[in-house]
Amino acid sequence: MSERHRDPDDVFAERLARLLGRPERFGDEFEQSLAAAIRADRPIRVRLVPRARPLTPSWWRMPTIVRLSPIAAAALAAALTGVAILGTLRVARPEAGDRPRAAITSGVVHDTVTFVRFVFVGQARTVSLVGDFNRWGADPTPLVAANGVWTASVPLQNGRHEYAFIVDGARWVPDPLAPTSSDEFDTKSSIVMVGT
Amino acid sequence: MAAAIRGDVDAFAELSRRYRDTYSRFAVRMVGNRDDAEDVLQSAFIRAYRALDRCRDPDRFGGWLYQIVANECRSFVIRRSRRDRRMVHDELLLRDAPAPADGSDTLEDVQYALDQLDVDQREAFLMKHIEQLSYEEMSEITGDGISALKMRVKRACARLRQLLEEVHDV
Numbered sequence: 001m002s003e004r005h006r007d008p009d010d011v012f013a014e015r016l017a018r019l020l021g022r023p024e025r026f027g028d029e030f031e032q033s034l035a036a037a038i039r040a041d042r043p044i045r046v047r048l049v050p051r052a053r054p055l056t057p058s059w060w061r062m063p064t065i066v067r068l069s070p071i072a073a074a075a076l077a078a079a080l081t082g083v084a085i086l087g088t089l090r091v092a093r094p095e096a097g098d099r100p101r102a103a104i105t106s107g108v109v110h111d112t113v114t115f116v117r118f119v120f121v122g123q124a125r126t127v128s129l130v131g132d133f134n135r136w137g138a139d140p141t142p143l144v145a146a147n148g149v150w151t152a153s154v155p156l157q158n159g160r161h162e163y164a165f166i167v168d169g170a171r172w173v174p175d176p177l178a179p180t181s182s183d184e185f186d187t188k189s190s191i192v193m194v195g196t
Numbered sequence: 197m198a199a200a201i202r203g204d205v206d207a208f209a210e211l212s213r214r215y216r217d218t219y220s221r222f223a224v225r226m227v228g229n230r231d232d233a234e235d236v237l238q239s240a241f242i243r244a245y246r247a248l249d250r251c252r253d254p255d256r257f258g259g260w261l262y263q264i265v266a267n268e269c270r271s272f273v274i275r276r277s278r279r280d281r282r283m284v285h286d287e288l289l290l291r292d293a294p295a296p297a298d299g300s301d302t303l304e305d306v307q308y309a310l311d312q313l314d315v316d317q318r319e320a321f322l323m324k325h326i327e328q329l330s331y332e333e334m335s336e337i338t339g340d341g342i343s344a345l346k347m348r349v350k351r352a353c354a355r356l357r358q359l360l361e362e363v364h365d366v
Contacts, residue, residue: 013325
């Protein structure tokens, strides 16, 4: 049958099948793990979040916390690199149309401003930070890569905050080195305590 | 097969090896990534092992296992979509990935579009056009009628076409 007379859906699907039809194979450890799981008679529960198994090669660091007075914070804000400023602004942006520098200033109205530097190391195309401080990603904070290290500095108020990394726009990755909490869907998030 | 049905774990693991590659692609495309797919597939195989005495026709073990794999994938996708209502998928960042200069699709583009389909359409499209199942086989696995499955495939194609056009327009 000529291309002209074929169902357009079939032609379209064939185009996609050239990509989606590529084989996906798991290693032989699949059966070993399967046999072990059956013998252990573990309850069946598929986790909804990416496992702590690191991306390759990868490791994470705990957030670096720097406490500053308002004046020092303003000075630091001015000294931050353009990239780091961008990362901060994405979180702190209060209203559309605000100028970025004003948004930085809005981060130092508290008695103590704490900049928390989040670091992720691993292979990724994009990494962003979500947490209670940015409404779980309503306005996600992009991390910026330099030599394979992804960082973002975020001003946080004192208290307990939960966060996670979103890798490549879809993978929810908690920090395995930080304490975690789970929600009702067993989604794990990391915890950072600021100012305590 | 007989040994596996009697509960021989090693025999079942060997049996699963025969089907692993067949179902791993379906699972990866359904759930959108390899790590989750591996967990889902393993979970499905454990369920199958525990339910082997309910496999009424050992000659149709493959189809019976396919049902369990498909159900496990659907269940996972639905549970995840409930969770994702609370969580952001950073679509704009995802789209920052460079597109091929010639405007052709990438696997990431197509998987992204596939992930936007509802689970029924995604499953039907994959079974029909990627796993090359007949509508009769699909009906046996899913328990749904052939006309409903045809409609899902058609709608899936239309939606995928629309989504991919949007990606290329970005």
